[in-house]
Amino acid sequence: MFTPQGLLKELAPCRDAPVWWLGLSGGLDSMALLEALTQLRQTHDLPPVQAIHVHHGLHPDADAWAAHCQQQCDARFIPLHILRVELEQGASIESAARAARYEVFESLIGSGDYLLLAHHRDDQLETLLFRLVRGTGLRGLSGMPRQRSLAAGRLLRPMLCWRRSELAAWAVEQNLLWIEDPANRDQRFARTALRHELLPLLRQQWPAMENSLLRLADHVSEASSLLDERAAEDLALVQAEDADEWLAPWPSLELESMLELSPARQSNLLRYWLTKHDCLLPDHRQLREVLQQLPAASDSQPVTLIGDYQLRRSSGRLWLLSRAGVSAGCEQALAAFVDTRLVNGNGELIFRPMPGGLMWRPGKWRIDYRQGGERIKLSGRPHRSLKQLFQEAAIPFWLRPALPLLYCDGRLVSVAGRWNSEDACAAPDQLGWQISWQPAAQDRPGDKGFGRSA
Missing domain, CATH: 1.20.59.20 (Chorismate Mutase Domain, subunit A)
Structure with a gap:
């Protein structure tokens, strides 16, 4: 049986969080979580709660749903953030809506904050069955994790131990109002068809199936943790x-x-x-x-x-x-040694004063990119081709076309600040310029976020 006190025990891992964010669709599950948190706040010292409603714009009543969430939060003195999203074309509606929601969640979650989602036991069972019929690996068979990292904070599903029927019974007792999304009964969606057609048949034929599958998920999760421990040890050995x-x-x-x-x-x-x-x-x-x-x-x-x-x-x-x-760059003029954004989205050149650095002198300066055959004279070394320098420094082939080259009056004087021409630099006791190249953020995996877990 679901109770706010039972929920409080599930929230133990995040009692010290700066903020609890609640994903609020306005449906039964999230409304039950909203009300339970409201009641707990009256008797316990809990982190401040804020709610998030993602407006997908997929249904004619979407504005009314957002208004319902606003009304329910206002009545409980809980701030609500309503964010409208546009879904990417090409993917399934379900996948695109989910991706959009998580982009919103990640944009709001602060350091150490927790996002609370109201997934329950039935959702977990559906997830396992859906992954089984669609095809999945070991990690997929572990189901939705109870908690995981999310942006600068954490995601927690504190209601996975309760069935939807238990939440519904408590919601009726509390006279809660919630939204019934017609999509949850539209069997054109694969997961909805599984929920209303396949799952009831399996429960009827094999009553113990639910416990068996959830127990399997626990075992697989434990095995996955062991594999992650071994992978972490291996990564320490091979990560460059x-x-x-x-x-x-x-x-x-x-x-x-x-x-x-x-x-x-x-x-x-x-x-x-x-x-x-x-x-x-x-x-x-x-x-x-x-x-x-x-x-x-x-x-x-x-x-x-x-x-x-x-x-x-x-x-x-x-x-x-x-x-x-x-991104490969395009030629552009350089008027002065100041931070310069490179055309074609190739990042930025950063200039900082430094003894012995590159000297500015009158002339026609430009930023260009490798064409082949370029050579440069480094301090105390003979002329070298860029190909030789790249090979010696193990610069990968895919990066070489993007490296900005600085020319003055048609002569190569710097390769993105890493290699400077000997006669273009100030004396060690004279102030020149240090140049560094900052690649574009969208080119770097750590800045983009290529996919999301459950």
Whole structure:
């Protein structure tokens, strides 16, 4: 039986959070959670509660639903944030709406905050069955996690131990008003059909099925935790750590170390690594393709596209990049040594005073990009081609076309500030300029967020 006091026990992990955010659709489940939190606040010292309603605009009554949520929150003196979203085209409506909701949640959650979602036991069972019939891996069989990280905070599902019928019985006792979304009975949606057609038949034929499946999810979750522990140990061995500011934004794995692992550990490590970077996990075919490319010839540059990102083998590493890759730049004039945003979305050049740095002098300055055959004279060294410098520094092939080159009166004087021409620099006791290249945020996996977990 559901009670606010029982809910309080489930909320124990987040009692010290700065804010509790409640995902409020206005349906039975979230309204029960809203009311239970309201009652608990009257007798317990709890974090401040704020609610979030995502307006998808998919139903003619969507405005009325938002107004209902506003009215219910106002009556309980709980602030409500109503955010309208536009769904991406191409994906299923269910998937697009879910992705939009999580984008909203992540935009609001602050450091240490908790997002509370009202998923219940029936939702968990439906999730398991849906993943089974659709096809899933080990992590999918563990169901929706009770809690996980979300943006700068955490997500918690405190109602997974109660059935919907228990929540409904309590909501009726409390005289709650809630919204009935017609989509929840529209069997054109796969999950709705599973809920109203398949699930009742399974319960009738195998009454113990529900407990068996949920127990399986617990066992699988435990096994997944063990696999994650092993993957974390392997990642510490193969993850490339870059002091090089050019390469640090892009995660990579050392191929030589990775190839020392068994195929099963390689597969487990790759899934774990991609999950840490919020990436959609590859299917079986894509995963096999990536693993087959690991021992390829050193001059091979295979690429595997998966969702919004790509895995690219280059310079002895496996790199994680956005699907579009790194933007190639376009020529532009440079009027002065000031922070300069590069055209074609290629990031920014940052200029800072530094003894012995690049000197500004009168002339025609421009920013350009590699065409082939460029050479530069470094301090105490003979002229070198950019190809030689890139090879010596292990700059991967995919990054080279994006590196900004500085020219003065047609002569190459700096390669993105990393290599400066000897006669273009100030003396060690004279002030010049340090130049650094900041790649565009959309090119870097850590800034984009390529996929989301349950």
